[in-house]
Amino acid sequence: MFAFQHQTGRVDLAFTDRHDGVSGGAWSSLNLGTSNGDDPDRVAANLGSAADAFGVAAARVVRMSQFHGRDVAVVDTATADAPVPVADALVTADPGIALLVRVADCTPVVLADADAGVVGVVHAGRPGMAIDVAGAxxxxxxxxxxxxxxxxxxxxxxGACYEVPAAMRDEVAAVEPASWSTTSWGTPALDVAAGVRAQLERRDVRVTDLADTTSMCTIEDDRYFSYRRQGQRSGRLGALVRVRP
Ligand SMILES: [Zn+2]
Incomplete structure (x- = not known):
């Protein structure tokens, strides 16, 4: 269910893996994505299981419709009943809800000021990192x-797996030099997470990269879903955060 779970002060956060859900095939089994062809009832069941394990009601989990942009939606309890916002980051100071970001190869970011009771999630893929959505x-x-x-x-x-054309690496690394990378087989690559880390640290955010202590590459590790490895119909992982009431 969870590849990582953590509590700090009043804040709970978790990152899902691909296990303990009810979806089959490329979505097997804890697919949280709704735009990849999976059965909506199964996705709803998976979201329900993840919410349960996280300790919140599924109806209180605020999602977003992600589009690789820089829009940040400020959400609260009322938003939980409103249409899903179109954004690539969610932030809240409302203990009545949890936030969810969904990914398969893009970098999921959880943000928290546990003392202030303000939390956020960010969908940082290559385009999002290049426009500093995490900073927004x-x-x-x-x-x-x-x-x-x-x-x-x-x-x-x-960064050792995410191969891109040389021109793309040049273009993105010109914006965020920390993202310049090379694959393990010697071709041009981008390290999106390294770029996000640099952007956050420049803003005086303390960054814990879970990949520093455990396997977190979606392409290399079958515990995760991967768009590159499994194709467009791959499942989606999730990251959740909330301020406890
Ligand atoms: Zn890798």
């Missing part, structure tokens, strides 16, 4: 009163 989320959290922010980076394609 940090700014929005500070506008809600966050002063001391921690970040956790979860399962994603690593």
């Amino acid at each position: 989320a940090v700014e929005q959290m500070r506008s809600l009163g966050a002063t001391s922010i921690d970040a956790w980076l979860g399962p994603r394609a690593c």
Whole structure:
């Protein structure tokens, strides 16, 4: 169910793996994505299981429709009953809800100021990192009163696997030099998580990269879903965060 789970002060956070759900095939089994062809009833059951394990009601989990942009949605209890916001980051200071970001190779980021009770999630793929969507989320959290922010980076394609054309590496690394990388077989690559980490650290956010202590590459490790490894119909992993009431 969870590749990583953590409590800090009033904040709970977790990153899912692909196990303990009810989906089959490429979605086997804890697919949290709704735009990859999986049966909506099974996805709903998976979201319900993940919410249960996380200790919240599924109806209180706020999701977003992600599009590789820089929009940050500030959400609260009322949002949980509203249409899903179109954004690549969610932030809240409302203990009545949990936040969910969904990924398969992109970098999932959880943000928290446990003392201020302000949390966020970010979908940082290559385009999102290049436009600093994580930085936009940090700014929005500070506008809600966050002063001391921690970040956790979860399962994603690593810099030794995420091959890109040389021109793309040049273009993205010109914006964020920390993302410049080479595959383990010697071709141009990007390390999106390294780019996100650099962006967050420049904003004085303390970053814990889960990949520093355990296997977190979605392409290399079959515990995770991977768009590159499994194709467009791959399942989606999730990261959850909430402020406990
Ligand atoms: Zn890798």
